[in-house]
Amino acid sequence: MFEIKSKKRAIAFIVAIIVFLIGVFGAEKYSQAREYKNLVNVASKSMEEKDYDKALEELKKALECKEDKAINENIDECKTQLISLAKAEIEKKNYEEANKNIEILLKHDSDNKEGKEIKLLIEEKEKQDKEITREKAEKLVLSIKEEKEELKYLGITKVPTYPLEVSSYEKFPEEIIEKEVHIFERIIKYDEKSGVSLGRFYVDFNGHIYKDTYHANLECVKVK
Structure with missing residues (x-):
């Protein structure tokens, strides 16, 4: 009889530990899911406001929480928009603004080939405009x-x-x-x-x- 009670206590203890661990991991998973959702929401709002620096910061954090194709697509979209904005500012000879957009791009993607090319173009355009005929x-x-x-x-x-x-x-x-x-x-x-x-x-x-x-x-x- 004593042996049966001991086994029952051991089983109950093990079950309690399992339930506890499930609760801990469940709570952690829930917390991560909630954080992920908040990061995505902030990133989406930042993209709408054209604050691509903030958007990229939040999207990269979200990607650390969960690998998601949609997040990568949004990151690429932010980079595309920064390049487009820089090119538009170059056309208007607003080189300072163009450079700000490229600096944000290179901050989050230092090896971006097109970004590096545009930065060199901005430097060349600024030099040409300063030259005295x-x-x-x-x-x-x-x-x-x-x-x-x-x-x-x-x-x-x-x-x-x-x-x-x-x-x-x-x-x-x-x-x-x-x-x-x-x-x-x-x-x-x-x-x-x-x-x-x-x-x-x-x-x-x-x-x-x-x-x-x-x-x-x-x-x-x-x-x-």
Whole structure:
């Protein structure tokens, strides 16, 4: 009789443990399901509000809870939208906004090939827009040249136009050495056939102007 009671107690104990474990795992599973649902809901709302950074954060967390094809599709959709927005901003020359979208994309997918290509494109477009054309450069130097001086455009060339070691200059501004600039020769004409060169103006692609002071002190200085 005692042995039967002991067995019954052991069985009851085992059953209790099983029920307890089922309850624990069930509660955990329920908690995960509820968290997953909340993450998906927040992500969906963020996508509707075009907050793709937040959406991607929540979708990636949801994916950690449960592998789901729909979640992966939403992640791809967020990336597609970020690329589309960046391209649209590039068309409007809003490079800062375009870059913000690409930064979000690369934050969540650092190896995204198209994102990297667009980032390089943005950098190139910004550089092109900042570049000063010959016409703009000429207007700049015309505003500061002396009245008696005439200008002769020499083209775009790296500074110095000859190696520093054989240069007659004692000093060139560091910021334009080995940089391409618009160069204008400053000339005073005596008549139609003769004249003398006073030196040069250098205009960099940011619109800064440099001027030879060769005859005075063998230098080239920034004047504007």
